[in-house]
Amino acid sequence: MPVVAAVMIFAAGLFDFLDGFMARLLDAHSPIGADLDSLSDVVSFGVAPSFIMYRLMLEGMTEPIWPVGNVSLFACLAFLLPVFSAIRLAKFNVDTRQTTSFIGLPTPPMAIFMASLPLAFWQMDVLGQPVLNPYLGLGIVLLFSFMMVSNRPFFSFKMKSVAWKGNEVRWIFLILALVGFAVFRFVALPFILLLYILLSLLFYRP
Numbered sequence: 783m784p785v786v787a788a789v790m791i792f793a794a795g796l797f798d799f800l801d802g803f804m805a806r807l808l809d810a811h812s813p814i815g816a817d818l819d820s821l822s823d824v825v826s827f828g829v830a831p832s833f834i835m836y837r838l839m840l841e842g843m844t845e846p847i848w849p850v851g852n853v854s855l856f857a858c859l860a861f862l863l864p865v866f867s868a869i870r871l872a873k874f875n876v877d878t879r880q881t882t883s884f885i886g887l888p889t890p891p892m893a894i895f896m897a898s899l900p901l902a903f904w905q906m907d908v909l910g911q912p913v914l915n916p917y918l919g920l921g922i923v924l925l926f927s928f929m930m931v932s933n934r935p936f937f938s939f940k941m942k943s944v945a946w947k948g949n950e951v952r953w954i955f956l957i958l959a960l961v962g963f964a965v966f967r968f969v970a971l972p973f974i975l976l977l978y979i980l981l982s983l984l985f986y987r988p
Contacts, residue, residue, distance in 0.1 A: 784834050784900035784909065791834075791897040794826035795890050820871040827889035828867030831896035835860040838899060839919040842912045859920055863892070866927035873931070883988040884936040887929035891936075891975055895926070898971030905968040929979070936982040951986045 801819065805811060839857040847856035867889045874880055874888075903909040941949055955978060962970035962977075 784837055785904050787830060787834055788897035788900050791826065791830050791893050794830070795894060798823065798826070798890060816875055820875055823871055823889055824864055824868050827893035828864030831893040832860045832863040834896050834900060835863065835919055835923060838914045839916040841910060842914045842916045842919060844912065847916060856916060856920070860923055862923055862927050863896070866930045867892070870930040882940050882942070883938050883986075886932050886934065887926065887936055887979065888938075889930065891978055892926045892930060895972060895975040898968065898975060901968040902972055934983060935986060935988045936979075937986045937988075951981050955981050 798819075805815070836857050839860055840854060843854065843857070846854040848854060870886055870889055873886065874884075877885060879885055899914070900909055903911075903913055937951055937955075939952060941952065943949070946953060958977060959970075959974045962974055
């Protein structure tokens with residue numbers, strides 16, 4: 783069920799944050815640990831969201847596109863997400879520039895965007911209906927795949943201080959995200975992730 787999958791992705795995001803927090807707290811770092819962390823991220827933030835998008839693209843079809851037996855090859859293009867997630871994570875492991883910001887869209891925001899869609903549709907009581915055009919779904923897959931391997935900077939929350947100066951983009955995002963979620967709940971989630979992307983692309987300069 784897409785909603786259950788979405789909740790599990792959010793849970794994976796929480797545990798991924800706690801894992802990194804504890805590693806920094808205990809100063810526990812190793813090459814194999816980084817590789818294992820990336821492997822789990824490919825599954826949690828690459829494979830899992832691709833199944834959600836695959837399901838939503840199928841539901842948006844009035845008839846199968848590029849059918850082969852009972853499988854729509856068109857919907858299978860959703861599985862480009864784990865491919866580009868793996869490339870993104872491999873680049874992150876060898877790129878020393880990504881200490882306080884990211885080069886390319888991180889995999890967790892991509893996964894959270896995909897997971898937010900069924901939650902928003904569930905709140906609007908349209909989950910299971912053809913609400914996502916499959917061509918739009920493919921466009922989303924391609925756009926996020928490109929952003930993950932791009933060289934554009936995206937801000938992180940590894941702040942040297944909590945002061946406003948130097949962290950304006952981060953605080954603006956947090957305030958708008960909290961207000962949006964408080965007012966619109968799950969429907970706000972896709973827009974919050976889009977806000978993160980837009981603020982990074984338009985205003986963030988590392």
